[in-house]
Amino acid sequence: MASTFSISELAKQFSVTTRAIRFYEDKGLLNPTRNGRNRVYSKRDRTRLKLVLRGKRLGFTLDETREIIDLYDGQRSGEKRQLELMCEKITTSRKLLTQQLRDIQQSLTEMDRIEANCKKQLDQINSAT
Amino acid sequence: MASTFSISELAKQFSVTTRAIRFYEDKGLLNPTRNGRNRVYSKRDRTRLKLVLRGKRLGFTLDETREIIDLYDGQRSGEKRQLELMCEKITTSRKLLTQQLRDIQQSLTEMDRIEANCKKQLDQINSAT
DNA sequence: ATTTACCTTTACGTAAACGTCAATAGGGAG
DNA sequence: CTCCCTATTGACGTTTACGTAAAGGTAAAT
Numbered sequence: 001m002a003s004t005f006s007i008s009e010l011a012k013q014f015s016v017t018t019r020a021i022r023f024y025e026d027k028g029l030l031n032p033t034r035n036g037r038n039r040v041y042s043k044r045d046r047t048r049l050k051l052v053l054r055g056k057r058l059g060f061t062l063d064e065t066r067e068i069i070d071l072y073d074g075q076r077s078g079e080k081r082q083l084e085l086m087c088e089k090i091t092t093s094r095k096l097l098t099q100q101l102r103d104i105q106q107s108l109t110e111m112d113r114i115e116a117n118c119k120k121q122l123d124q125i126n127s128a129t
Numbered sequence: 130m131a132s133t134f135s136i137s138e139l140a141k142q143f144s145v146t147t148r149a150i151r152f153y154e155d156k157g158l159l160n161p162t163r164n165g166r167n168r169v170y171s172k173r174d175r176t177r178l179k180l181v182l183r184g185k186r187l188g189f190t191l192d193e194t195r196e197i198i199d200l201y202d203g204q205r206s207g208e209k210r211q212l213e214l215m216c217e218k219i220t221t222s223r224k225l226l227t228q229q230l231r232d233i234q235q236s237l238t239e240m241d242r243i244e245a246n247c248k249k250q251l252d253q254i255n256s257a258t
Numbered sequence: 259a260t261t262t263a264c265c266t267t268t269a270c271g272t273a274a275a276c277g278t279c280a281a282t283a284g285g286g287a288g
Numbered sequence: 289c290t291c292c293c294t295a296t297t298g299a300c301g302t303t304t305a306c307g308t309a310a311a312g313g314t315a316a317a318t
Contacts, residue, residue, distance in 0.1 A: 008264070018265085023306060037266055037313075054232050059188020061304070072239060083251050090244045097233050097240075103183050104226050104233070107197075111226075114200060115219045122212050137294070147295080152276060166283080166296060190274070 005041040007032075013046075014053055024052055027062050029069065048073065058100065068093060134170040136161075142175075143182055153181055156191050158198065177202065187229065197222060 002009075011018045024030050025039075029052050032039040041049075048069055055065030071089060131138075140147045153159050154168075158181050161168040170178075177198055184194030200215060200222075 006264085017307080019308085020306065022266090027305090039265085054236070056305095057188065057229060057232050058236070059186065063304090068236075071243060080251065080254050083247050083254075087244060087247050087251075090240050090247070094237065094240055097236055100186060101230070101233050103186050104230050107183070107187070108223065108226055110201060111219050111223055115216060118212050118216050118219070122209065122216075125209050125212075135295085146277080148278085149276065151296085156275090168295085185275095192274090 001043075003043055005046060007039050007041070010041055010046060010049060014049060016053070021049065024049070024062065027066065029062060029066050044073075058097075130172075132172055134175060136168050136170070139170055139175060139178060143178060145182070150178065153178070153191065156195070158191060158195050173202075187226075 005013075007018045007021055010016075011021060021030070025032070030041075030045055030048055032041045032045050034040060051069045051072065052062070052065055055062075055068060060068065067089065071086060071093075134142075136147045136150055139145075140150060150159070154161070159170075159174055159177055161170045161174050163169060180198045180201065181191070181194055184191075184197060189197065196218065200218060
């Protein structure tokens, strides 16, 4: 894999529009370097984009996603207060994710039940041929 | 627990505004009966509201959530085509949820790593007292 | 030189999911 | 009866996350 990417390469790789990628930059989620006016994305930028999209799939807003990514990617200031804040954010974030995990597991369970029911009825219909 | 609820009771129970609840009704996700002009919510309505909120936490739009709820809650038409459609929707929905599950698990794993790192650094700072 | 294919910024448009009044109605408490 | 509380409809405002069109720059290919 290349070590730098153009905007449209990234767009293709992740099936998003270039507009979206520029928008994420506007919102401070990415900041690629430039070759002249053109944006150049490093592997680190690519990873950040991947995280943005993951955040989206999880229903976070871009603001929330930025906070989370800054955790992952954080310029460790190494100061005590900073580290403590980070721990708190992680705790909060983890609670949210854990709740979502429960939600999903419940949903999946219920879907299994409904699907089974569905298939049973279909079997009856088909066997009545 | 009571068998019917007012709009503000539900709002309190789930920590949402009455405005939101009425909005869900506008969008066809709920339809409570009326006592005069006033809305009266049954336990079934309450359950639907709960599912709406779960959907929100999972990042679904209200439209998507309505489709999913109609699965759960479906007036089983019992017709073959209907049943098949339901199975397809379940399959689609399950793929999405499974993806989210992976996303969450990855996020949690990474957070664990970051937190451990964080705490290690804090320990060093504190032990340097 | 011109087309083709990207890339750029600026700016306005839009759908979703509510928030926030405003004006109004109905029912108890005093 | 009047005050107060809650509820209702209607209309407009707001934020988020882009889409889309305008108006071009740049560079390779024909």
